[in-house]
Amino acid sequence: MLLFHGIEDHEHDAFDRLVAYIAREHGVISPTEAVAESADQDVVRPSWCLPCLFTFDDGFGSNFEVAASILDRYGVKALFFVCPGLTDLEGDMQRQAVARQLFQGRIDAEDLPSGMRLMNWDELCNLKSQGHVIGCHGMRHQRLTEITKEELVEEVEAAGDLLDTRLAQKTDWYAYAFGDIGSIDRLAMEAISRRFRYCRSGVRGANGRQTNRMAFCADSLSPGAPLSYQKLLIEGAVDVLYVRRRRALEAFAVKAAIT
Numbered sequence: 001m002l003l004f005h006g007i008e009d010h011e012h013d014a015f016d017r018l019v020a021y022i023a024r025e026h027g028v029i030s031p032t033e034a035v036a037e038s039a040d041q042d043v044v045r046p047s048w049c050l051p052c053l054f055t056f057d058d059g060f061g062s063n064f065e066v067a068a069s070i071l072d073r074y075g076v077k078a079l080f081f082v083c084p085g086l087t088d089l090e091g092d093m094q095r096q097a098v099a100r101q102l103f104q105g106r107i108d109a110e111d112l113p114s115g116m117r118l119m120n121w122d123e124l125c126n127l128k129s130q131g132h133v134i135g136c137h138g139m140r141h142q143r144l145t146e147i148t149k150e151e152l153v154e155e156v157e158a159a160g161d162l163l164d165t166r167l168a169q170k171t172d173w174y175a176y177a178f179g180d181i182g183s184i185d186r187l188a189m190e191a192i193s194r195r196f197r198y199c200r201s202g203v204r205g206a207n208g209r210q211t212n213r214m215a216f217c218a219d220s221l222s223p224g225a226p227l228s229y230q231k232l233l234i235e236g237a238v239d240v241l242y243v244r245r246r247r248a249l250e251a252f253a254v255k256a257a258i259t
């Protein structure tokens with residue numbers, strides 16, 4: 001799985017080249033196909049030629065523009081993880097929340113690029129009607145390891161319910177905010193496992209038929225980085241550095257399944 005965030009206007013050409021490269025060299029897999037393949041015990045592929053699933057976190061408006069132009073051109077169906085509690089905010093309230101929750105206060109709301117906004121409900125419905133899948137990224141993008149058990153219910157379960165209602169769907173996918181191994185623990189994984197069928201992290205690594213459905217890994221890519229570097233990441237050149245983190249993630253998923 002590949003993980004992207006917002007794609008800015010000046011990155012469109014680079015992103016287009018990256019999608020073209022992946023479609024040509026690896027092949028692209030849709031969210032539906034990825035789930036079917038992970039459950040198919042007969043499918044065995046070496047990690048270096050695994051087809052890629054495109055995923056996007058945070059629900060930036062630029063994702064909608066990229067889907068309508070670049071992804072559509074290559075027939076890519078992607079997975080978009082959004083925070084319904086932020087989707088519900090408008091104007092300055094939303095910009096303040098984006099600066100505080102998504103950027104952790106590293107940038108002031110007034111310094112965010114003027115075009116930076118989150119997708120609205122109509123755009124999310126539109127993506128869904130195009131065959132993309134909308135997953136949950138937490139109600140307000142809170143770090144799950146820093147909130148109480150009661151707050152986990154609102155951040156995880158209520159967020160899934162809100163997406164179900166607003167998008168008339170059954171939300172199966174969750175990607176926890178920040179994605180690193182320090183942003184998930186057993187309690188949080190239990191809350192996710194109770195409500196969702198699949199969970200994607202931001203821990204690097206390839207997924208195969210043995211991957212736990214609650215412990216999918218993803219390679220975070222930035223279209224602004226050199227293509228040669230991104231090719232290395234896609235082909236797993238640094239995966240060995242993440243072995244312990246993948247094991248820890250898997251352990252949380254296994255323990256959550258038996259409690």
Ligand SMILES: [Zn+2]
Nearest residue numbers: 057058177178
């Ligand atoms: Zn995020």
